[in-house]
Amino acid sequence: MPLNPSILSLPPSYLFSEIAKRAKEKQNSGQKLLPLGIGDVTAALLPPIAKAMSECASSMQEEIIGYQSESGTSLLKERVAQFVSSPKTTICPSWIHIQDGAKPIFARLLSIFGRKTRFASFTPAYPAFYDAAFSILEEPSYTHLPPCLDTALKQLEESPPEVVILCSPNNPTGEVFSKDFLQRLVTLANRKNFLILHDAAYRFFLEISPQKGDLPASLYELEGADSVVIEIGSLSKSHGFTGLRLGWAIIPPDLKWPSLASSLTRLFASTFNGACCIAQAGALAALDPVNREEAKKIALTYLKRANLLARHFEQKGWVIESSPFTPFVWMRPGKESLKKDSWELFDLLLERYAIISTPGVGFGPQGEGYLRLSGFAKQGDVDLAIERVQDVL
Ligand code: PLP
Numbered sequence: 001m002p003l004n005p006s007i008l009s010l011p012p013s014y015l016f017s018e019i020a021k022r023a024k025e026k027q028n029s030g031q032k033l034l035p036l037g038i039g040d041v042t043a044a045l046l047p048p049i050a051k052a053m054s055e056c057a058s059s060m061q062e063e064i065i066g067y068q069s070e071s072g073t074s075l076l077k078e079r080v081a082q083f084v085s086s087p088k089t090t091i092c093p094s095w096i097h098i099q100d101g102a103k104p105i106f107a108r109l110l111s112i113f114g115r116k117t118r119f120a121s122f123t124p125a126y127p128a129f130y131d132a133a134f135s136i137l138e139e140p141s142y143t144h145l146p147p148c149l150d151t152a153l154k155q156l157e158e159s160p161p162e163v164v165i166l167c168s169p170n171n172p173t174g175e176v177f178s179k180d181f182l183q184r185l186v187t188l189a190n191r192k193n194f195l196i197l198h199d200a201a202y203r204f205f206l207e208i209s210p211q212k213g214d215l216p217a218s219l220y221e222l223e224g225a226d227s228v229v230i231e232i233g234s235l236s237k238s239h240g241f242t243g244l245r246l247g248w249a250i251i252p253p254d255l256k257w258p259s260l261a262s263s264l265t266r267l268f269a270s271t272f273n274g275a276c277c278i279a280q281a282g283a284l285a286a287l288d289p290v291n292r293e294e295a296k297k298i299a300l301t302y303l304k305r306a307n308l309l310a311r312h313f314e315q316k317g318w319v320i321e322s323s324p325f326t327p328f329v330w331m332r333p334g335k336e337s338l339k340k341d342s343w344e345l346f347d348l349l350l351e352r353y354a355i356i357s358t359p360g361v362g363f364g365p366q367g368e369g370y371l372r373l374s375g376f377a378k379q380g381d382v383d384l385a386i387e388r389v390q391d392v393l
Contacts, residue, residue, distance in 0.1 A: 072098025174326025
């Protein structure tokens with residue numbers, strides 16, 4: 001059976017599968033394991049979301065809901081368009097393609113590209129970007145851009161890729177790119193003909209932050225973005241949909257590659273049969289402006305937990321490098337003598353405190369020597385972690 005040769009070049013298991021395997025080995029040690037690794041939500045679903053879904057499910061006892069549009073109901077597209085529009089940018093409902101979450105959308109999008117597509121990504125980055133490119137395309141090339149943004153822009157100017165992958169606020173660092181940098185990037189993409197794929201899965205955490213200022217939540221706020229940017233959104237982290245599955249792609253009709261937008265619509269129709277109708281009913285309730293304040297409270301709780309962990313580990317000698325716009329803590333040991341590789345640091349936290357973290361190197365080579373902790377954890381687990389970690393590293 002001829003397999004896609006590039007998938008064989010990936011490590012045998014996905015980052016979070018490897019973490020789960022190592023944590024399982026530790027499970028019988030008697031100490032409660034504290035899951036601060038994977039960024040999965042823990043807060044209860046908001047009642048109006050649960051109610052809308054249960055009503056949708058019950059209604060099917062009277063009248064079945066069958067196949068629907070592969071890009072979502074008109075009503076939900078309108079509501080998503082309102083949610084992602086702002087005084088600085090208007091997104092049309094017809095640009096919205098509702099699907100089952102950011103990760104599968106990203107993978108489906110990639111399958112439109114040629115087998116040797118050249119990608120460039122800001123790193124450290126969500127590992128699924130790299131893994132999807134190598135799982136789906138036969139001979140992709142993938143460049144990790146340098147952390148200095150001026151150098152990255154210079155590199156993109158001199159050796160332009162075909163697709164730049166961007167995530168702002170970034171996972172794992174929480175970095176949010178400035179308006180000035182993003183405008184330069186969009187202008188360069190127009191001039192050098194590359195597409196920008198922006199994963200905006202953490203956008204809500206930036207929008208609700210009192211420190212947001214004029215940082216762009218969407219790339220469409222920038223001049224010329226409609227012709228070079230596809231943006232992906234998700235309700236996973238902002239509204240507790242990691243298990244329910246609901247996300248969207250924003251595909252402007254005026255992308256500068258003549259048949260790209262229509263080919264993507266065609267691709268989605270061939271590969272997807274619509275997001276679950278119950279999840280869509282829940283999403284309608286989630287995005288009803290009357291429920292925004294409650295969703296905001298939950299998101300602020302996650303940010304607060306990340307901040308609690310960050311301040312505690314800082315006191316214990318760790319250097320914190322994450323921004324205030326992320327529910328994650330991105331950190332490394334402060335002392336030169338303690339510098340270990342990421343998996344050694346992961347084992348250290350697991351062995352000494354039974355804390356499950358995420359090794360930074362899983363987010364790309366620039367994450368080596370770092371760990372990520374998740375503020376999505378339950379308050380009790382965050383408190384216990386703080387109680388257990390008492391030695392100064
Ligand atoms: N994009 C980023 C940057 C993520 O960190 C994650 C999950 O951790 C996802 C996408 C997954 O989103 P979804 O649950 O909508 O597939």
